[in-house]
Amino acid sequence: MAISAALILAAGKGTRMKSALVKVLHELAGRPMLGWPLAAAREAGAGQIVIVAGHQADQVQKRFRAVPGIKIALQEEQLGTGHAVSCSLDQLDGLSGAVLILCGDTPLLTAATLQRLAAEHAASGAAVTVLTARLERPFGYGRIVRDSEGRVRRIVEQKDASPDEQAIDEVNSGIYCMELEFLRAHIGRLGSENAQNEYYLTDLVGIAVAEHAGCSAVVADDPDEIMGVNDRVQLAHAARILRQRINLQLMLAGVTLVDPDQTYIDASVQVGSDTVIWPGCVLRGATSIGSGCTLENNVRVSDCVIADRVQLKAGSVLSEAQVAEDVSVGPMAHLRPGSVLQAQVKIGNFVETKKVVMGTGSKASHLTYLGDAEIGSDVNIGCGTITCNYDGRHKHKTVIGDGVFVGSDVQLVAPVTVGANALIAAGTTVTQDVPPDSLAIARTPQVNKTDWCLKKRDNG
Template sequence: MAETGAIVLAAGMGTRMKSALVKVMHPLAGVPMIEWPLAAAFEAGVAECVVVAGHQEEKVRAHLGERPGILFATQAEQLGTGHAVKCALPQLPSSCETVLILCGDTPLLTAATLSEMLQRHKESGATLTVMTAKVANPFGYGRIVKGSDGTVQKIVEQKDASAEEREITEVNAGVYCVDAGFLKAAVAELKNDNAQGEYYLTDIVSRAAREGRSCQSFQVVSPSEMMGVNDRAQLADAAKILRRRINRELMLSGVTLIDPRTTYIDRDVKIGKDTVVEPGATITGNTVIGERCRIGQVSQIHSCRLADDVTVKAGSVLEESVVYEFASIGPMAHLRPGSELHAHVKVGNFVETKKVVMGEGSKASHLTYLGDAVVGKECNIGCGTITCNYDGVRKHKTVIEDGVFVGSDVQLVAPVTVGRGSLIAAGTTVTQDVPADSLAISRTPQTNKEGWVLRKKQQG
């Protein structure tokens, strides 16, 4: 069965990024830049996609891995877009009769636009369709030169354009739909006799015109879609547009963003309806948030799973943690990786957890550190409690069983177990296991020296 394949050009280093990292791997709304055009292509109906890698090819391959439908080609020496396509063609399956060509640094292209372009290409019967855009300032873009019948005759690059051609405002967006047979023949005969000394993919347009083949243009409605990212400023511009799209989709699905302009949510985040996200929140990674939650101002949540009806108060930071129904976190709490809070747990202000499981209904209301610990159900962890989990060489676990009351300013020196129903008196340092239903207390006896302060003042 005839299929549509895609080629994504991603071999360049991107020197204007001024970075040691290859351009297409720069993060953009939570994923490397190259993820955006790939996702758009597959969503538009592409069956197979060949990624042309060159600089830091190993990083691109390592990230994309062995995903279904993704193939790789190597462009060891960057000799132009035509050469890149030539490197990719042997990897395309023979069943691909139409080839969609796009760049790895154009993250704003939408699946809807690509789908419409493919459909228009099919309906027109064209050999080649070029995506174009009308722009007020065409400087730097290849100009679209058309014949009297409106078909595309050639694309002229900025450096090769005449004064008259530079006045043209319809420009090349760098996206093509091409008949596979024609593409293979045309790319094989490309020449590099131009100002750049490169093999231009755009030269296949003039070849199609010479052979009397139909070459159509597809003008994109929003020119911003064709924006390429070449430096850090453009990366920030693209991120702003993508986050606006992400936020709009979330709001249309039933999520309340009080101020979308100051809310930063990554592409792979999922949020349930009737959840409210307050200004300044940053939600990243593969976070999943349930329904009817409230995410407080300037909170940060990375790769966490929050069930329904969870409250995250202002200024809290959550990382790689799991939170169950009706739990409350913060303000100014920090859940480090491996934290698991069960239903109705309260973790209050300036509480830090790390590799901790807290059972249903337990609470640590303020100024506490719980690391490498298991806390049972309905426990009270008093202010200033610390699980002393590190002996300078290795970490040890603290176990606090159900119904334990831990007073203020308690140190639990792991490994140690506190039996169910016990009470740990304020100021106690626990160095031995505590049996169930016991009182643990370790304090220096209090001594009151009456009149001591007055005598000290008189001596001074």
């Protein structure tokens, strides 16, 4: 069944989060909380998505305005779920058919469950279909009241429920599929005569029954899907479940996770088969890892493109970098934004790069800083080398040609160019361009004073 639209209710502040940031923008596994039900609705086939925002509506709009097919409706006063939906209907002018109504704080909801909900809604012909779940401890949730034949008759909120109703274990998720025509016709009939003095969307169930329009229900296979996130404890619990789902899919696709419980991978990350990821690794953002790679313990990668057969050794940090095939990085290396490593490059321990292109087969094995540099192929960068790229006001570029050998403890004071196949002697400070095939050496002459230490001690 085609779903015309989805409404996502996200106007609440989330006071139990105890945060300056509105609840639905807190992040789980690389997405803001609101992004998870949004993605589920889109995958389920919702053509138009309307977010009902309230607290920090400007921040919600800023975060999602670049997402195609998203509209924002404003609920200035938070007067309940029914009021929230009424604030959004203008955004659905011209549409007809079924609409999904979701909660912005249910990040575990899946597209498969929404598709089941929509399919049951179509098959039943009901005006309202509600997603429910059975919980061992249903406290806090609205209860699903059925008649003797198992048909849904109404939903009663926890605070308004009698003792018998509170004993019911089937609860309302707050997630619905409704006919837009029915919704438009009856949303104005909702009242606020209840313990919260709010307009409950759940009252539409009773109206649908009274009008003989029909109310159906789908019980979620996994009760976790309806879990709302209200505090930091629930945020961490939901994030753990999302990571488990992500890791499961990666392992089924041929990725080895040595300890999935200690591996943190965002939903947006792609990993090729036969890659091995050791505990403590964090992969974030628009990161792509190729096939046959090894990521040792505690590697952190953000927004990087990593090709096949790359070895990222323990403790290395990479951000906004591009790494070609058969490259080795680390241990304890730091690739900062703009680092481009071509095939078979070696970056060793305690090497930092920033805005650097390193040609095929080049290596910087240890204790080196390379910034704002273009380095050719088969270049050896000795231990302790520094590109001095900043003069206090501006950054300057270092260019090193193919086949250059840079000795240990060399400073290259940019802007400077070293020609192909040149040799820079250890301890040199390069302040002028070096011609190709040349030796550059700049040292203070060594003076040995024989027996100086003995004389110093005897005269002491």
